[in-house]
Amino acid sequence: MEKGKFSKIYPDAKTALSDFKTGMTLMSGGFGLCGIAENCIDALTEMEVSDLKVISNNIGNAGKGLVKILVQGKISKAFCSYVGGNPDLEKLMLAKKIEVELVPQGTFSERIRAGGMGIRGFYTPTGYGTLAAFGKEVKVFDRPCVLELPLTADFAIIKAQKGDHYGNLWFKETARNFSPLMAMAAKVTVVEVEELVPLGAIKPEDVHLPGIFVQRIFQGRNYRNDIEFEILKDS
DSSP states (O other), X not given: OOTTSOOOBOSSHHHHTTTOOTTOEEEEOOBTXXXXXXXXXXXXXXXXXXXXXXXXXXXXXXXXXXXXHHTTTOXXXXXXXXXXXXXXXXXXXXXXXXXXXXXXXXXXXXXXXXXXXXOOOEEESTTTTSGGGTTOOEEESSSEEEEEOOOOEEEEEEEEEEEETTOOEEOOGGGGTTHHHHHHHEXXXXXXXXXXXXXXSSOGGGOSBOGGGOSEEEEOOSOOOOOSSOOXXXX
């Protein structure tokens, strides 16, 4: 940004999340361990917050990612579509120490998109006749459909490969996953990037998420980019 102009750039995750508070709803991008906001999650482990409602495809995996704040007892409710590979979440669920709303993955994406677009609800046949439809309104079109409501959040934490000073983002491959939708559905979107580049460095046609949806951005550090299951192919 030019000198004297408003800047979205923050020095680190801790500063970018300084006003995140107890009881807030958090969206966290990533699929498994791919594309997770590592720096932001680490910052949350050091913050005195609790009673968080977390919206994420999965609440960490293999002891990594959001599991770090899960085992600290900071999450009271989770909206997710996958809980495999997470014995810590399983243990808390069985002990009824956390409320979990399991959402079919396509419905999960659409509920977040609806939140970002201002759509007040939509009907889908997915989940009809299962526990996922329990207590929800059903309407018959060509077939019975379940009314699903949008998901929104106070904060979203996402990671991109590249971002410029205005917040325009470019994601690498599948790390894109839910992050653009979450950025649109949150009041405050905090982005960490592997490469913070000058304005104009990302071509307009390569922008995956316009900076209008990003309020805060910082250069990430010390990325582990963990792999859930390492498979080696014989040469």
